[in-house]
Amino acid sequence: MAIQEFYPDDVAHCYGCGRLNPHGLHIRSTWDGDETVAFLTPGEYHTAMPGYVYGGLIASLVDCHGTGSAALAAYRACGREPGSSPPLRFVTASLKVDYLRPTPMGIPLEARGRIKEVKPRKVVVDIEILAGGEVCARGNVVAVLMPEHMASGGSVQPSPPLGQQEPKPSGLR
């Protein structure tokens, strides 16, 4: 299952990756060894020029695969399974994309993430976007734990820093 399947309902409406957004792109991020991976097939209208993929769509793939990869990395860093409580939901603080060559339409795009840094409230991810095995763009995402006030349903509580998520047995403090 992709990490986005575990996002709490009140924060699962992202246009890029929310499973509850019927108009969205439904980007889904999983582990593949020590890398993360997501696939996206552009719609025929997602063009830059005829024949080439729109750069804003590539940025969206970098964005959502970045925050998804950050959540995957954060759960792994604190030894928890996605779906365990409290939920870890990241948002993008900054996004960078270098477009290396025009990205051809008509084939699925593959996003591959490498986790560069995992801190208590911040994860940095490098992402390559490939089409037909060729790297077309390189991205970088700085993702931060979502501020609790952004979750309308209260699902996201103030989180302790990563690594302090497991309550210690009483008497050991």
Added chain:
Amino acid sequence: MAIQEFYPDDVAHCYGCGRLNPHGLHIRSTWDGDETVAFLTPGEYHTAMPGYVYGGLIASLVDCHGTGSAALAAYRACGREPGSSPPLRFVTASLKVDYLRPTPMGIPLEARGRIKEVKPRKVVVDIEILAGGEVCARGNVVAVLMPEHMASGGSVQPSPPLGQQEPKPSGLR
């Protein structure tokens, strides 16, 4: 008229700003003094979380307003009106967005561009994204003249560097 109205037909299908893309966002960039400006009202499904605008949409606005601003600046730099020949069409080489605060839904976004650098084949633009007058994101776009092979209809010819667009009167060379 916005610069995107002058893009030749064969390079006017961009999902973000192409006037010939019926499914697109139709971002339109104009001068406002020495700055450039574009407006975009997100669809109700363009959410990050309920109540807040999707970061990938903001990146798309930065992207297309960046290339539009680059074209505006390039025409101005060589003293030509948009629509004069040869057409100047830019694409994004790199894109950076810093998300400063969650961007509220339900109001038009305003993108304001400042031209930082104009070189023969490269223009750099800083862009602020505002909602209700408050800066929510800051972007930077490095735009480059579109490679001619990207234009399916042959509208984009190999361009001389900016400033050498006007043929010199014979006898003065």
